[in-house]
Amino acid sequence: MEVPILKQGQVLIATFQAALSDADLNQLRSALVQQVVRFRSRAVIVDVTAMDVMDSFASRTLREIAHMIRLRGAETVIVGIQPEVAFAMVQLGLTLEGVATALDLEEGLAYLNQKFKIMK
């Protein structure tokens, strides 16, 4: 299942609708990395609220997405990680270091708006 990517001003928003296969994740990665430059976006929000399991591949891919997007000149915020998922990830050592996180989409947007304001 493909992940829809919405454009909201200067931000791209990708919302996971369900647990994704590895192929879907790879597809999402290349789509995001292409579109972030095409739309001249300043940030990407990946919403993982719907994921109640996060395996090591998904978590690694999220980190890769964040790092690739930084190299493409934008920022990534991962939002909506479930409490149980968060703790499971940490126990597996998948801490998404260097990637911004927020409670939910609203928080993520607030975080980015604040940041853009400072940068202006």
Next chain:
Amino acid sequence: MILAYPVFCASGGVSRQVPCASDEENNLMVKRDESSELLRELVAHLRQNRTQLREEWVGRISETRLLTAMTKEEIFAEATSVYDSYVEALETETFEALQAYARNLSERIIPRGVETHEVVGIVLLLRDVLARSLFAKYQTDFKKLNRILDAYEPAANRIANTVAVGFVQERERVIRQQQEAIRELSTPVLQVRERLLILPIIGVIDPQRARQLTEQLLRGIRTNRAKVVVIDITGVAAMDVTVANHLVQTVEASRLLGATVIVTGLSPEIAQTLVTIGVDLGKMNTVGDLQGGIEQAERLLGYKVMALAETS
């Protein structure tokens, strides 16, 4: 000769076949009969000398400084009922009543600080006192003494066992109950300002409590939409490596939910533990005391607290 086939006795009009008691079993039965007869004799002896033996026992108890938490009168009263249940258990060879009594006794004396060794000690003393009186009574007839002791010892040991186990079980029950109570008052997650939680932790953290704590905190972050959490561990003297690791994981998991964690009030020992396990200090945000932690949290949230006016 070994009997290869069971031999069946004809048993009246009933068609059921019952295996015959072999000679050996008959011997055993005779022995058992004899031993219960001896026990009866023994019980009669103990009943007869109740007052004297009981006093001797109480004397021995205070001599060996057991049950110091209880007054002399209390010891005497308890000793009387223990003695009677003891004799009754010997007589009936059933231990349920004694077991119930032991549990009841434990319930009463555990809160007063009576230790396991004391309870075991007094029961063993009673066993010794009674054995001595048997020696004195049968010193002329050594064979009889031997047989009486054969009957007495297993029963006495079982009684000692029953009482000790009853006491320990009661104690464990109390401990379990208290653990339950501690767990219940364990970990409040409190909101002090919009988007700011504090989690004061007091007492020893074991792995189970640590897990519960993490769960509550992560859930609290979600329901209160917290951005900053202050974990105050002033009330925790020390933690082992497992729990320290768990704390670090909790901090990281909170970050994944978009909340910043500030840990305050680390004792020197905990600081040492964290350094030993090699915590990445870039991830851990620590402040000396709770006040400092809350101040920093307010800064992070963009609050500025000031006095309304100078009070003269």
